[in-house]
Amino acid sequence: MEQSIVLAARNVTKFFHDPVDVQVLREVNLSIRQGEFVSVTGKSGCGKSTLLYILSTMDTDYQGEVLINGITMKGKKEAELALMRSKYIGFVFQFHYLLNEFSVLKNVMLPGLKLARYRPEEVEHRAYEKLKILQIEKEALKTPNQLSGGQKQRVAIARALINDPVILMGDEPTGNLDKKNSDIVFGIFAELAASYHQSLLIVTHDLEFAGRTGRIIEMEDGMIVGGQCPQG
Amino acid sequence: MNLKLLFSIARSLLVARWRQTLVAAIGVTFSITMFIALLGFMAGLNELLDGLVLNRTPHVRLYKELQAIERQPVAMAPEYGSSYNIVRSVKPKNDQLALRNSGNIIRALESDTRVAGMAPKIVTQAFYNAGTTDLSGVINGIDAVAENKLFRFSDYVVSGNYIDLKNVPNSIIVGKGVAGKMLAGTGDIIQLTTAKGDRFQLKVVGVFESGLAEFDNVQSYVSIATAQKMVNEPGNYLTDIQIKLKDLNQAPAVAKEFARLFDVQAIDIQAANAQFETGSFIRSLISYAVGITLLVVAGFGIYNILNMMIYEKMDSIAILKATGFSGRDVQRVFLIIALSIGLFGGLLGLLLGLGLSAIIDQIPFVTPSLPTIKTYPVSYSVHFYLIGGSFSIITTYFAGFFPAHKASRVDPVIIIRGK
Numbered sequence: 036m037e038q039s040i041v042l043a044a045r046n047v048t049k050f051f052h053d054p055v056d057v058q059v060l061r062e063v064n065l066s067i068r069q070g071e072f073v074s075v076t077g078k079s080g081c082g083k084s085t086l087l088y089i090l091s092t093m094d095t096d097y098q099g100e101v102l103i104n105g106i107t108m109k110g111k112k113e114a115e116l117a118l119m120r121s122k123y124i125g126f127v128f129q130f131h132y133l134l135n136e137f138s139v140l141k142n143v144m145l146p147g148l149k150l151a152r153y154r155p156e157e158v159e160h161r162a163y164e165k166l167k168i169l170q171i172e173k174e175a176l177k178t179p180n181q182l183s184g185g186q187k188q189r190v191a192i193a194r195a196l197i198n199d200p201v202i203l204m205g206d207e208p209t210g211n212l213d214k215k216n217s218d219i220v221f222g223i224f225a226e227l228a229a230s231y232h233q234s235l236l237i238v239t240h241d242l243e244f245a246g247r248t249g250r251i252i253e254m255e256d257g258m259i260v261g262g263q264c265p266q267g
Numbered sequence: 268m269n270l271k272l273l274f275s276i277a278r279s280l281l282v283a284r285w286r287q288t289l290v291a292a293i294g295v296t297f298s299i300t301m302f303i304a305l306l307g308f309m310a311g312l313n314e315l316l317d318g319l320v321l322n323r324t325p326h327v328r329l330y331k332e333l334q335a336i337e338r339q340p341v342a343m344a345p346e347y348g349s350s351y352n353i354v355r356s357v358k359p360k361n362d363q364l365a366l367r368n369s370g371n372i373i374r375a376l377e378s379d380t381r382v383a384g385m386a387p388k389i390v391t392q393a394f395y396n397a398g399t400t401d402l403s404g405v406i407n408g409i410d411a412v413a414e415n416k417l418f419r420f421s422d423y424v425v426s427g428n429y430i431d432l433k434n435v436p437n438s439i440i441v442g443k444g445v446a447g448k449m450l451a452g453t454g455d456i457i458q459l460t461t462a463k464g465d466r467f468q469l470k471v472v473g474v475f476e477s478g479l480a481e482f483d484n485v486q487s488y489v490s491i492a493t494a495q496k497m498v499n500e501p502g503n504y505l506t507d508i509q510i511k512l513k514d515l516n517q518a519p520a521v522a523k524e525f526a527r528l529f530d531v532q533a534i535d536i537q538a539a540n541a542q543f544e545t546g547s548f549i550r551s552l553i554s555y556a557v558g559i560t561l562l563v564v565a566g567f568g569i570y571n572i573l574n575m576m577i578y579e580k581m582d583s584i585a586i587l588k589a590t591g592f593s594g595r596d597v598q599r600v601f602l603i604i605a606l607s608i609g610l611f612g613g614l615l616g617l618l619l620g621l622g623l624s625a626i627i628d629q630i631p632f633v634t635p636s637l638p639t640i641k642t643y644p645v646s647y648s649v650h651f652y653l654i655g656g657s658f659s660i661i662t663t664y665f666a667g668f669f670p671a672h673k674a675s676r677v678d679p680v681i682i683i684r685g686k
Binding site for chain 2: 084088091093094113114117118120121122126128130132133134135136137145146148149150151194195198206
């Protein structure tokens, strides 16, 4: 079955200029299809996170081209990129980055309210749905600092999903979690990919985690050195 | 919709740091309060001092003065036209100090639309007879009703009633100093000698105190008719016509016009009291300068607090931007925070300023020079409240603008990867 490409990078090259010019990405090409569960691995400093931030449109200082859902991100203004992120990308960071001023539910709702694709009541309903998928709907009215680390990360995933992104990106989403919570989070990702056909692109240096994903992209010195499907 | 969301975010940030918010708002409140109280007090004082002059000074005064005419008769004679005529020590002929044609002047003024009101007046010299001693004095013949309407005459009558001047024949209202020297009070009869030597007995119906001792020591008021009797002149005899205009600023032009039209001397209030305008202006300028300084200092307070808030909330800003909020949205959030501080701080400041003004208004302020003033004068002019209100918004906007701009430029990648 032919599946559409949700995210593509064409000849993405990036330099860090400070303190000296260092090339961190060399002509990276990559594409991710709808429903794929992809992990990016590599040693520290190989450029995997940098690639992820370029793909997420947050970093705009690069050469080459990034296409999300077939739309090029080249030459877009800051506000347009913000809208793109809002519409197409969900992001989960190593740290949860929840806003303690708001309840868990409001945290999940915020990107949805910003996009305003649905009415606020509808957004609230959808936020509950997402929390239910992640089995933390009971905590909806607590504030983030009343939750455990694992719960917070699940709230962060719910927040990333609120606008039904075409791709969910994660930068070491299990990096701060213990084994048990890592497994829970992985289970959630796997289920999202399997049951909801959610495309995922997760950067991790946890090889065990990577080994269980649908495809591993291995990076070294700013280049992709391997991107084959693993067995099993 | 978007704005509503930004408002709710701003509100949450404000509430989360309510202590800082309170400090910032108190800064604004304090400065606006002081601004209002200071300006209200200063303006009240200005109005009082101006009122002292304006209430008693006609906008235009028509009078006649004995003076040498510029073209002496000898110069008008054709046979001496080509000569230099030098006549020293020219004396005026016997002439009345009265305004000629006063009846017609009054009728002309009554139909003039620029004139708000007028009061005729007779000024003459007399001696107060205190036993065997004569005290020199000045008698003003006035129309009590017109004088009160134009110059609040009753404000200065400290005992008795001003209207008795009209109702009681041969009555007089004496200056406080005169009353003291003559040991005369309301109801007593005093005797005067006019310049021409006639003796008059007048009943004291009141005592007035203008606040100027020099004035109160010599001046007295009688009715126009009494004054005419004292100078032994007919009913059309008037020495001054005092005019109040609808627009004070027209006074110089109108004075010039009337002088030409009626062939009399005319002086306008600006020429008579130029220094008062200058004094008022300088006092207002100083109060504005102090008030605006207070506001600018409050603005720096807000700037500091917002800057701190932005450093504290760097993560939140980064995540908002990562999840689809644009730099403009973030900037708006912080501007909303700044403006709410300005708006609520300012509003409270206006109310407290009004309260403080009201308190100042109650503080006793008794001075013999100002008999009508019992408490400190305060102006409640709506101007100050408008200026104070808009200034609080403008200062907080600028105080918030730079931190907000900085927040909008936060690069989420740097913040998030820096962890």
